[in-house]
Amino acid sequence: MDSHAALFELGQKRLAELRKTKPLREGSFQKKLEKNGITRRDFMIWSATITSLLALPLPFSTMVAEAAELSDRVPLIWLSLAECTGCSESLVRSTTPDISALLFEHVSLEYQEVLMAAAGDQAEENLDNAMKAYKGKYLLAAEGAVPTANNGTFLTLGSQAETGLSLIKRVAADAAAVICVGTCSSYGGVQAARPNPTGAKSVGAVIDRPVINVAGCPPNPANITGTLMYYIMFGRLPALDMFNRPKWAYGARVHDNCERRGHFDAGEFVTEFGDDNAKKGYCLFKMGCKGPYTYNNCPTERFNAHTSWPVLAGHGCIGCSEPDFWDDMADFEKPLSRQPVHGLDATADTIGAVILGVTAVGIGAHAVSSIFAKKVEE
Ligand code: SF4
Ligand code: SF4
16 A cells, blocks of 8 residues: 555646646636635635545645646546436535536536437447547446346447447446446446346446446445545545445444444344434434444435435435345345345454454443344344
């Protein structure tokens, strides 16, 4: 892993290179901010927030600010495969993101089915032209799973009825890097849930190159923006975990940063939605919360301008950023009475068990037995 000094140097070199290239969009980022009533101060606060999200020290925030300004030098192609468009919505409707949404407009978005004005043959022409003009330089974001059964014919796109399978292979081949946005492109998502009649797979499973998985259903818009900013700043992918997720976003268990964790440790649980314990904000483990098996920054980043997240709102985490969570984490409103098959859960349990073992004093025996002895009370 690079030291911060080495990373800083890498970022400076990358920005110097970007400065030498021509903008692919008209109008400076600064002007866009001003037009939308965003002050320089707001922008610097946003840069500092993204810096901290990326787990970088504060001196990097000026680099984040400049990278945002230079983002119009980076061509981005966004493909929609077998998906519900929730991941695009998550970013476009994001609110912290007043600035992040503007960044998404400023980056040279060459092809995005939800946002682009072009349609039909013209849209396909735009895609082909962008691929030719920026061969080897464009960033590819992929949303949705890839149906592979029957040669991929469960998903066809455009007037030539190209399969999603053929399209993703073709576009990924000449991309500088591939970002899978959301759990469907990262692991197959609901499309790949049993019995998976379309043979849906993750993007990483059908192309022959490394991907970065920004998992979640949908992923937090901050994690999409942060990944984009990291690539613009350093021209490469960040450190990834064993499921190719950026460590800065998916390095901690939901359970470990949850505001209800004290109640878990004290053995205080909600046993019915709306009961007195629910009103007191007790732990949702017995209502099926999968926070102990799930790695994501939801409790710290939250959604909707940092106002809330599912567990704070009163429902357990369903494990949406883990591989095969539709099969592996169901029933969503009941605790697991077995080890989940996938995910870092086994490690989490082991680590959790060790930590809990060491700090057993003060931890409710009930809570410990709930998870680790797998005897969950109905
Ligand atoms: S089990 Fe869920 S609600 Fe309880 S502390 Fe863990 S993440 Fe929070
Ligand atoms: S709380 Fe859990 S289910 Fe909800 S978004 Fe976060 S990781 Fe996904």
